[in-house]
Amino acid sequence: MKFGDYEIKVVNDGTYEYTTKRQEEILKAFAPKTSTLKNVKARLLLRANNLLVRTPQSEFVLFDSGFGDSNFLREGIKKISEDNLVNNLKNIGVEPNQISHVIQTHLHYDHAGGLAFKNENSFSLAFPNAKIWFGEEEWRTIFESDETPFGYEKGKLEFVKENAEVEFSEGSVNLFEDFSVEVTRGHTFGHRVIFLKTQGQTLCYLGDILPMSSHINLDSEMNYDIFKEEARIKRKELLERAFEENWFLVFYHSPRVVWGFLKKDGKGKFFLES
Numbered sequence: 338m339k340f341g342d343y344e345i346k347v348v349n350d351g352t353y354e355y356t357t358k359r360q361e362e363i364l365k366a367f368a369p370k371t372s373t374l375k376n377v378k379a380r381l382l383l384r385a386n387n388l389l390v391r392t393p394q395s396e397f398v399l400f401d402s403g404f405g406d407s408n409f410l411r412e413g414i415k416k417i418s419e420d421n422l423v424n425n426l427k428n429i430g431v432e433p434n435q436i437s438h439v440i441q442t443h444l445h446y447d448h449a450g451g452l453a454f455k456n457e458n459s460f461s462l463a464f465p466n467a468k469i470w471f472g473e474e475e476w477r478t479i480f481e482s483d484e485t486p487f488g489y490e491k492g493k494l495e496f497v498k499e500n501a502e503v504e505f506s507e508g509s510v511n512l513f514e515d516f517s518v519e520v521t522r523g524h525t526f527g528h529r530v531i532f533l534k535t536q537g538q539t540l541c542y543l544g545d546i547l548p549m550s551s552h553i554n555l556d557s558e559m560n561y562d563i564f565k566e567e568a569r570i571k572r573k574e575l576l577e578r579a580f581e582e583n584w585f586l587v588f589y590h591s592p593r594v595v596w597g598f599l600k601k602d603g604k605g606k607f608f609l610e611s
């Protein structure tokens with residue numbers, strides 16, 4: 338799809354199923370004894386929707402990098418499709434070494450796991466010619482706090498820092514050309530959204546501050562956020578700005594509706610128009 342002078346495409350890293358023991362227990366406890374529900378698993382379908390942007394100069398920019406081979410990090414997450422980011426890129430004629438920039442919303446394994454792949458003794462870079470854009474705040478909380486927060490594959494991230502061209506930025510800043518980030522915190526200490534602003538239009542890649550399009554009208558705290566109340570407030574603020582300024586939103590984990598312009602219906606409820 339065209340976005341100003343840019344070309345954008347969602348290239349995903351496969352479909353995942355998330356089942357937790359707790360969810361299963363609850364579902365089974367509430368199911369009638371005779372119900373076949375007893376055998377049904379409580380599951381949530383997740384995607385990893387990375388965004389590929391082709392600039393007017395024909396450079397390729399990638400937003401987030403998928404699970405890669407880091408999907409072992411959380412119990413209950415299972416990949417249920419055969420496809421992956423690298424193959425999906427190849428299928429549309431883009432080789433991994435053609436990617437010039439990878440911008441990360443945050444560094445959880447399901448967003449940054451695809452930056453490198455584990456081999457026998459070490460790792461290898463998935464996008465060897467790309468400049469990788471990390472947030473300083475996120476990096477500091479992973480590597481400078483007393484206890485490692487859950488959800489990061491530290492060894493891989495360190496390898497990327499040592500072996501790739503990594504650029505750190507702090508706060509909400511312009512990165513290059515029409516690409517910028519805004520630190521939202523909430524989901525993690527350094528979580529940020531990515532903007533592409535061109536010809537009066539704004540694309541916002543939401544990462545995990547608002548991971549699914551089905552959540553646009555939910556105003557509640559989410560378990561996956563580290564700073565839950567802060568995340569709820571930020572989500573609300575972003576949605577209002579998105580509506581006021583007619584942003585084009587891209588949702589990282591949505592299995593179906595992955596993007597659209599945010600609109601309101603007659604009753605003030607949000608909906609997406611693509």
Ligand SMILES: [Zn+2]
Pocket residue numbers: 445447448545548590
């Ligand atoms: Zn995520």
